[in-house]
Amino acid sequence: MPQIDRQPSRLALAGYTCLLAIALTNAGCTRPSTLQEIRSEGVLHVITRNAPSVYYEGRDGPTGYDYELARLFAEDLGVKLKVRIADDNTEVLSVVDQDYAHIGLAGLSARPDFPGRYHTVSNGIEAESVVVYNRDTERPESVDDLQGHTLHLVADSNHQHQLEQLQSENEGLQWKVHSGLDAAGILARVESGEYPLAIVSSNELELNHVFFPMVKKAFSIGNPEDLLWLFPGEQDQTLARAAEDFIAELRESGALAQISERFYGHLDRLNYVGARTFVHHVENRLPKYEDLFKDYAASYDLDWRLLAAIGYQESHWRPNAVSPTGVRGLMMLTRTTAKHIGIKNRLDVKQSIQGGAKYFTMVHRKVPERIPEPDRTWFALASYNVGWGHVEDARRLTEGAGKDPDRWMDVKEFLPLLTQKEWYSKTRFGYARGHEPVIYVQNIRRYYDVLAWMTDSTETAEAPQKPWFKDLEGMEKIIRPIVTAPEREARASLPSELGMVPPTL
Numbered sequence: 001m002p003q004i005d006r007q008p009s010r011l012a013l014a015g016y017t018c019l020l021a022i023a024l025t026n027a028g029c030t031r032p033s034t035l036q037e038i039r040s041e042g043v044l045h046v047i048t049r050n051a052p053s054v055y056y057e058g059r060d061g062p063t064g065y066d067y068e069l070a071r072l073f074a075e076d077l078g079v080k081l082k083v084r085i086a087d088d089n090t091e092v093l094s095v096v097d098q099d100y101a102h103i104g105l106a107g108l109s110a111r112p113d114f115p116g117r118y119h120t121v122s123n124g125i126e127a128e129s130v131v132v133y134n135r136d137t138e139r140p141e142s143v144d145d146l147q148g149h150t151l152h153l154v155a156d157s158n159h160q161h162q163l164e165q166l167q168s169e170n171e172g173l174q175w176k177v178h179s180g181l182d183a184a185g186i187l188a189r190v191e192s193g194e195y196p197l198a199i200v201s202s203n204e205l206e207l208n209h210v211f212f213p214m215v216k217k218a219f220s221i222g223n224p225e226d227l228l229w230l231f232p233g234e235q236d237q238t239l240a241r242a243a244e245d246f247i248a249e250l251r252e253s254g255a256l257a258q259i260s261e262r263f264y265g266h267l268d269r270l271n272y273v274g275a276r277t278f279v280h281h282v283e284n285r286l287p288k289y290e291d292l293f294k295d296y297a298a299s300y301d302l303d304w305r306l307l308a309a310i311g312y313q314e315s316h317w318r319p320n321a322v323s324p325t326g327v328r329g330l331m332m333l334t335r336t337t338a339k340h341i342g343i344k345n346r347l348d349v350k351q352s353i354q355g356g357a358k359y360f361t362m363v364h365r366k367v368p369e370r371i372p373e374p375d376r377t378w379f380a381l382a383s384y385n386v387g388w389g390h391v392e393d394a395r396r397l398t399e400g401a402g403k404d405p406d407r408w409m410d411v412k413e414f415l416p417l418l419t420q421k422e423w424y425s426k427t428r429f430g431y432a433r434g435h436e437p438v439i440y441v442q443n444i445r446r447y448y449d450v451l452a453w454m455t456d457s458t459e460t461a462e463a464p465q466k467p468w469f470k471d472l473e474g475m476e477k478i479i480r481p482i483v484t485a486p487e488r489e490a491r492a493s494l495p496s497e498l499g500m501v502p503p504t505l
Helices: 010-025 034-041 065-077 089-097 160-167 183-192 202-211 238-253 255-264 275-284 286-299 304-315 335-341 349-366 375-386 388-400 408-419 435-456 496-500
Strands: 043-049 056-058 061-063 080-086 103-109 118-134 150-154 174-178 197-201 215-232
Touching: 034 043, 034 065, 034 238, 043 065, 043 089, 061 065, 065 080, 065 103, 065 118, 065 238, 065 255, 080 089, 089 103, 089 215, 103 118, 118 183, 118 202, 118 238, 118 255, 150 160, 150 183, 160 174, 160 215, 183 197, 183 202, 183 215, 197 202, 202 215, 202 255, 202 408, 215 238, 238 255, 275 286, 275 435, 286 304, 286 349, 304 349, 304 375, 304 435, 335 349, 349 375, 375 388, 375 408, 375 435, 388 408, 408 435
Parallel strands: 043 080, 043 103, 150 174, 150 197
Antiparallel strands: 056 061, 103 215, 118 197, 118 215
């Protein structure tokens, strides 16, 4: 894990030497500013925590809204970004208090104890404290309805000082702070009914809500406030002003909106696609690329419908698709992946499909051969989405719980736990958006089912000799208790679930 260098920089030492020289020789030398010291040392030190709204390890390395801003800021300063990962907000604040980092990224808004303690800069995201409840309980309509109930919240959050202000007029208001949990852990307990009521930040609810269908928003406490970057109060304000100017430039250019869209605008993709939209695209988009899927799938011994389903999940079969992060093409290959597999032009549809087939094959080969199909393919798809390291972490958690780490039905219960500190802290690769690979696999399986249903009647002679995906587990929702569906032949009609959800495109 990256470590913060707690030794004075060479330029800082030079500053101290210079001050001594002033006293001894009356030379006209002054100590450099914080910004000058950073540029001289060549390193920007940041302390943060694991959270989907702040920082996490993605498929292609570190990512997260605040991390991406900090990375771009370091590039703008012409220095290296050095990140240290704290256990929680309490540690982030402690490190910044001691001036052991230049910036603290904690996903917090202004608090009464911040003035004089930190310099602050808005990161471009607003959030508010939201009361949430389990839908099986009665919905609270106002603070009065919270009297006599316990609210659950994480430590060093935006919420406690607001509750303290409300308590003066609502003596029956009570809450419990959980230092060992993060927002996902709180929401998981509201989902299960263990915590009937809780408070979380609205942006963290937004990022996690789709994974916890039993959690509902009741009302907000206070108004939306800017989330902040924190700078030690002992620093001068040169770094904070530079950060403020940099974020203002990103806002003016539209780049800040693109970064925000990457992390907050994708949530609709996690909904199950509507059948009508998919069938429309099968009829109007797929014919342009069907032969390419078939040719390159044959080259890598894949079922072409699986390759096509991956392509649809990635780009909805749009050859010029480009994400704000630079992932592009019909198969949405990253620059690193494309370079690794020898693809020069990701927007060239032939190269993109070939690259997707080659990369999936490479990922598939990483999965232990002892795992039978179709589970081996489900693991490969999850790895294609989130990285094999995180899949291995989930498999270890599965095994530790006495379940089968070689069985997708078991492992997919544990992948979502990688969003919760109490679980990912026990793993090698740490935090992951573990719900996404589960939904990613489920979506592709559904797309494959529909493609198989639509093509089996016209391509019986070309159907695979070993149809991996005919006998599948049921189409259950991923967070619900798993119920295995009986084995059956290929569907003769669209799954009923597909027609009930609004299309994502």
